[in-house]
Amino acid sequence: MxxxxxxxxxxxxxxxxxxxxxxxxxxxxxxxxxxxKYVGDMRMPDMLEVAFVRSPVAHARLGQIEKPQGMEHLVYTMADLTSVRPIVAASSLPGFKLSAQYPLAQDKVRHVGELVAACIAPDRARAEDIAATVFVDYQELPVMADMYGTLQSDTRVHDDWSENVFAETNIDKRVSPTDEAVHSVSRKLRMARQCMAPMEGRAVLCWWDTRVDQLIMYTAAQVPHINRTGLAECLGLDEGQIRVISPDVGGGFGYKGILLPEEICCAWLAMHLKRPIRWLEDRREQLTANANCREHGYDIAVDVTGEGRLAGIRCDAVVDSGAYSSYPFSACLEAAQIGSILPGPYVMDSFVCRTRSAATNKPPILPYRGVARTGVCFALEVMLDIAARELGIEPHVLRAKSLVPAAAMPYANITNKLFDSGDYTTCMNKAVAAIDWEGCRAKQRERHAANGDDPAQKRLGLGMAVFCEQGAHGTSVYHGWGIPMVPGxxxxxxxxxxxxxxxxxxxxxxxxxxxxxxxxxxxxxxxxxxxxxxxxxxxxxxxxxxxxxxxxxxxxxxxxxxxxxxxxxxxxxxxxxxxxxxxxxxxxxxxxxxxxxxxxxxxxxxxxxxxxxxxxxxxxxxxxxxxxxxxxxxxxxKMMPDAGTFSYACHTCLLEVDTATGHVAILDYVICEDGGVLLNPLIVEGQIYGGLAQGIGTALYEEMPFDSEGQPLASTMQDYLLPGAGEMPPLKMLHMETPSPNSKYGQKGIGEGGAIAPPAAIINGINDALYGLGAELLQCPANPRRVLEAIAAAKEVHA
Known part of the structure; x- marks a missing residue:
């Protein structure tokens, strides 16, 4: 279609x-x-494997580090890595605070899993045995494990900072204040912290090629040239002395988009020992020690007129950026984007938004597939459904009153995002029709009438979400966001x-x-x-x-x-x-x-x-x-103007909530998307379907919880739940192809789109199902415990 x-x-x-x-x-x-051919498939003669001593505590000063007797030459600390500079990912945002992340901890550790020492042996098992014998004196400090708590704490993640905030942004846009009476709806929403979970973890194999006087590094990375630049800065080499090769890579999703301390350590060891060095990340390291994603909090209010037009948004957003600013995107990419993309594809009169990138004793945060768009779509689209329920109108009817009309394209929105082309309303209407919205409403009424007062009900819910995705961002966009890695x-x-x-x-x-x-x-x-x-x-x-x-x-x-x-x-x-x-x-x-x-x-x-x-x-x-x-x-x-392309989509779903168990089953799912001219529709559909799986994980399953001491509580795949084939719903995918006037062939970036809307659409469906019970869910993932807690809270209110 x-x-x-x-x-x-x-x-x-x-x-x-x-x-x-x-x-x-x-x-x-x-x-x-x-x-x-993956890094894990590669071996070289005389190769050594690395295992790292990682901090078991979230915040501590480092005392004495004792190497095992007789094996001192097999253990390296930061004191040994002479002339190696720390990773510093700066930002040009006003007031941004720098953090120095040493490849191996120096003076202080700031999250569980931070590298303290590197141990080498002919195989990984023996290297791990050596690591287990290294003694480290950790002088524990108070832990900031909650992003809201750290904002009020007198303890500092970085001693020389005045507050635990990497940066703050403020946007105040008031275009044409309305004289109409407005209905205000406000809520506090949270997205849980997640781990990206590519099939292949990070992996490094490197050696020094004496013939060409060059460091050769094979690494499972998605930005090899940027990694080379970062390595050169940290190792004091010129970039011509480093060759970075990314062979076949088993998934990236943003997780493989940064310079790793492990890469710097392996490079230094290879240069120092003149032997090939390899490190393969195991799943426990990936889950508990390395970068996380997604943790957002929104204190948000939307103003709508009596007929349902969106008049304005007010938001105070906090992002848990972890302990360090990751190279090259910095700690502020997520929060800085919130302030510019929260308005989505809508016309409005006012937009006021404050964002803060909070520093905590957790691993650094990374831009995961969908980046900040998944969070802002969740926040705004859930609020629009709440507003529609309070006004007594269907959610798609409310949205239709504020979506940018096709005739207005190209359109500069309230934050000066230049939407290049498209027909948002038609896209939404196609998705609504394809799910058979009115037919589903009739089934819902019949089901709820038949359930009566039965406390163990399986209630039907309809959910939807609309978004636009800025892809192929250009020089001006990333320079404006303060990112040190600016595309040209x-x-x-x-x-x-x-x-x-x-x-x-x-x-x-x-x-x-x-x-x-x-x-x-x-x-x-x-x-x-x-x-x-x-x-x-x-x-x-x-x-x-x-x-x-x-x-x-x-x-x-x-x-x-x-x-x-x-x-x-x-x-x-x-x-x-x-x-x-x-x-x-x-x-x-x-x-x-x-x-x-x-x-x-x-x-x-x-x-x-x-x-x-x-x-x-x-x-x-x-x-x-x-x-x-x-x-x-x-x-x-270079696309001109270089403001990016704007693909967009509407997701609709029909789901069933078991009020006795809290289980959510997605019965039907529709995506109508517009990625401009599709270079290969088969590849596009595969990308969207894979993104949908990740979005369902965000909505229902995936969460990396930490306790009050900053200890990660999901260290295996038994604890960190991922959706599988059995959790994927029937999917109907519709395509609109409105060429971008700015790209060479009319194509638009679409690789992340499938992951953006599912959390909003699914939570909206759950809230629609629970509306008759007075229950409301405002947090992802909507696991059975949270669904039952929402129902119980509603019963207490109405008791």
Missing amino acids: NDLVMPDLLMQSGTDQGIGREVLRKEDKRLLLGQG YEQCTARFTPDGILELRIGVHSHGQGLETSMAQIAHTVLGIDIAKVRVIHGDTGMTPYSTGTWGSRCAVMAGGAVGTACEQLAERVKVMAAVLLDSDAGLMNLKDSSVGVQDSVKRLSLSEIAHTWYRAPQKLPVGSVDPGGLEVVAGY
Whole structure:
């Protein structure tokens, strides 16, 4: 059920491999046959494995560290890591406070799991045995484990700070105050702290290559060029002395988007010992010691008119940023975004928002798939449903009164976000119709009437959520958010090898996004080359152009634009060469079916023949007749304006709440999305479906709780619950394709969208089901305990 609006270029391609086609992923063959190559698959002669001594307490001064007798040379502390600098992820936001994160703790530990010492041995088991014999004198300090408590505490996470806040932002936008009477609704909402849970944890293998005087690091990372920059800063090397390679990576989701202390330690050990060093993160380390995500708190009020129009939003938001500012995104990305994207796809008269990034004795926070959008969608969309119930109107009717109309596009919203294109109302109406909203309402009334006063009811609920997602953020956006890692031009090197294979070298990294396929489809659209003859090279700083990497739903737009631009320049060179060889005019040449020649003429040359001529028979191309640059080009792409693209979606769901057990079952789910021109609809649907699974985890299952002493309480997969295949509902997916006027092919970033709306839609469905009982849930995840607590609280109020 697609509403296709396609640029002329795409309509003219007339092939089954180009942009817009459902091509099977090229990379899947090696992955499904077990032929992928991950860091954990790699071993080297004379390699040593690392195990780390990690702090068992959340806040303490470090006293004496005693290395086991006779094994002192196998244990390293920060005192041994001479000349190594700490990780400092700064921000240009006014008042931002710096935190120095040493690769191994120096003077003080600030969260459970922080690295204290590195132990080496020929295998991990022996390294762990050595780590267990290291004695550390921890002089414990008061712990700040709650983000609201730390704001009031006199104890400091960082001794030289005046308060436990990395930064505060304030936005006050009042466009045109309404004279209409408004109804105010206010609540306090919370999103639990989560762990990203990629199938593969972080992993590092590195050695010093004496031949080229270079550190070689294989690492499971999604921003290899940024990692290289950070490593150079911390190790005192120039970037040419470091080559970072990210091979096959088993999922990223933001977790693999930072520079790790473990990477710095392994690099130093490799340089110091002149031996290969490897560290493979185990699941307990991943869950309890390394970065978390999502923990937001909202004290929020919405003002709506009597007819349901959104008049304004007032919000005080706090994000638990943990103990350190992570490189390169800093500790403020989540909170800073809240202040600019909370208004969502709506028109309003006023918006006032304060945000604070709280420092606590927990691991640092990272931008997880959806980043701050998941939190703001949850906060605003839950509030809009509450307002609709209090006004006695359907939630989609309320939203329709305030969604930015299609006729207003492009639209600069109240925080000056430039929505590029789309029809939000139509998207919402399609999702409402596809779930059969009115039919579900009738079933709900019948079910509730049949239940009567039975305390053990299975109540039906309808939920929905609408959002827009800014992807492919540009230079101005990230500079404005104070992020030290600011994207500029994305580049691609495109070249033909002597036998006619097209190599595309891109700086972004593909770890599940299908870029090896979609980038080849762009090349096919421009050059007419069979995608089987396209080789996409990525994840190697020694072979690819500098890039800020894969994050923020930017690859399809930015890398896709760079690939298309490079291929266009390469196409012009190919046409000129073909015209010389065919004694024709370059303007008459066209590219299709891996060949070039005059349209409908039998006089055509294959791309392989052109490549062979340039490299091995150049005498056929007289000097001055062709570009001396040959069949290799480097081209850059920057979307203008660089404010990003705005994909959007509406999620609707029908669910059932068992009031006796608190269990929530999702019976039906609909997503209507608009990602602009879809480079490959099959890949897009896979991305959205995977995002939905993660969003369901946020809504119902996933939580990393900490006790009052900062101890993580979910150290295994038995404690940290993830949704599986059995928790996925029936899904109906609808596509609208409204091209972005700003991107090269009309595509929009969409990789995170599936994970943004489910918490809001599902919580709205639960609250709709419980409304007749007077119960309301305002926290994720909505596990059975919280559902039953909400019901019990309502009974007490009405007793």
